[in-house]
Amino acid sequence: MxxxxxxxxxxxxxxxxxxxxxxxxxxxxxxxxxxxxxxxxxxxxxxxxxxxxxxxxxxxxxxxxxxxxxxxxxxxxxxxxxxxxxxxxxxxxxxxxxxxxxxxxxxxxxxxxxxxxxxxxxxxxxxxxxxxxxxxxxxxxxxxxxxxxxxxxxxxxxxxxxxxxxxxxxxxxxxxxxxxxxxxxxxxxxxxxxxxxxxxxxxxxxxxNDEQSDDEDIxxxxxxxTYRCPITLTVLEDPYTSTVCPHAFSGYAIKELLQQGHGITDCPETGCSKRLTASTIKPDEGLARRVAAYKRRVKEGRTQTGTQAKTYQxxxxxxxDDEDEEDEPMEGPALKxxxxxxxxx
Structure with a gap:
């Protein structure tokens, strides 16, 4: 090689x-x-x-x-x-x-x-x-x-x-x-x-080796x-997701509901009959990341995409040993x- x-x-x-x-x-x-x-x-x-x-x-x-x-x-x-x-x-x-x-x-x-x-x-x-x-x-x-x-x-x-x-x-x-x-x-x-x-x-x-039926499901x-909290009706903050139903809530809001219900509450999502406790909700870092990206997308005048992609190797x-290798990045119009x-x- x-x-x-x-x-x-x-x-x-x-x-x-x-x-x-x-x-x-x-x-x-x-x-x-x-x-x-x-x-x-x-x-x-x-x-x-x-x-x-x-x-x-x-x-x-x-x-x-x-x-x-x-x-x-x-x-x-x-x-x-x-x-x-x-x-x-x-x-x-x-x-x-x-x-x-x-x-x-x-x-x-x-x-x-x-x-x-x-x-x-x-x-x-x-x-x-x-x-x-x-x-x-x-x-x-x-x-x-x-x-x-x-x-x-x-x-x-x-x-x-x-x-x-x-x-x-x-x-x-x-x-x-x-x-x-x-x-x-x-x-x-x-x-x-x-x-x-x-x-x-x-x-x-x-x-x-994949089943023939796999493609049919596509x-x-x-x-x-949706990034709306069913409790606050605003964009999710510190999102928590339920382990018994596919719904998410702002962390502080669902915790407050549980406190008011002495540790148990009905899922606040309309039409859901599941019961929630502190053990059936968990913080969702992945969803939090997607919410942050969503907020960036809707922010008026967004032109900056952050710094991570600019430094990734x-x-x-x-x-x-690649110390002798010199990087010659393109700039300006050539990059675009x-x-x-x-x-x-």
Whole structure:
């Protein structure tokens, strides 16, 4: 494989104010795994300290999972802001769902961001499998079961669930993944000024192992999100969502209702018969992010899309030294021309 400096290419964008938007990317994202899979997972574990060492590895995996979550947040925010930026190229065009979808899926930058996000989700899933396997091994040690080779047993037990996960199609891995669904909603609404979000399957190509009936479900209507709190009748603030019905509320408002009802209340959404308690509502960071994007869209005179997209660099996970590589970002009109070329391709 050629060195990273040869595989890397440089793409630069600009917003309407001429600010630089730098996006560096590499050809593939599989190198993420090389960074998040610690080599010590395959090193022999001293059986006399097996339980303690397994616990230490689990803690390390947990820390890695947090790092991956931070990466997800970075990509998520970047994708939302980049989508808002690219929206400017279509503000004078007559767009419908099909045209929006085509423009989004064919945009190189947005495709790269989604690829990064999916890769991070995959690594999260694989880390959870490893952590679960290690937890089971620790339980065996605690229970006094003889373990001849902890490292070997770990590899054997993790191999099958990892293989099963990796054998899944793109749809099977992401269709019901909450983080991916959040990504799709946020990016689509940012790109299309809040139009109804198509079914997630429209963003995931059908593969041979997907059921034939999968594509039939695509014809279901697009989903429109309302950001109005049914209690205050204003835009959601610090949104909480119900775990027993698909409704959301401003945090302070639903908490006040629960307090007035001594810990229980009917769902305030008209027509909903569910009963809510403090244990059936939870803060929704994903929805809070979408509400913030919604407020930006409706703010009169909005021209600035934020700073995240201007500094995002795709993860270069190779071990090559790129200090000698010089970046030569485009500026001004050249940047705007580059964005329009992306949209036209």
């Amino acid at each position: 050629p060195p990273a400096s040869k595989r890397k290419k440089h793409v630069v964008e600009s917003d309407s104010d001429g600010s630089d938007v730098e996006v560096e990317h590499v050809e593939r994202n599989d190198r993420i795994l090389q960074k998040v899979d610690p080599e010590y997972l395959n090193k022999p574990i001293d059986l006399q300290q097996g339980s303690a060492k397994i616990k230490l590895i689990i803690s390390s995996l947990t820390a890695l999972a947090k790092d991956l979550m931070t990466g997800e947040e970075t990509v998520l925010n970047t994708a939302s802001e980049m989508a808002e930026l690219l929206n400017e190229d279509y503000k004078d065009e007559d767009m419908n769902e099909e045209k929006w979808l085509k423009a989004l899926l064919e945009n190189e930058i947005m495709s790269q961001l989604e690829e990064d996000f999916r890769a991070l989700i995959d690594r999260q899933a694989e880390l959870k499998i490893r952590a679960k396997t290690l937890g089971e091994l620790r339980d065996r040690v605690h229970q006094g079961h003889p373990v001849a080779d902890v490292a070997k047993l770990f590899e054997q037990r993790a191999a099958e669930p990892l293989s099963q996960y990796r054998a899944k199609t793109v749809r099977q891995r992401f269709i019901d993944n909450e983080r991916y669904v959040e990504y799709r909603h946020l990016v689509w609404e940012s790109f299309t000024n809040g139009s109804a979000v198509p079914p997630v399957k429209k963003f995931l190509p059908r593969e041979d 014809e279901l209507g697009a989903e429109t999100t 795709r993860m270069d996970l190779s071990d090559e 021309k580059k964005i329009k070329q992306q949209a036209a391709e």
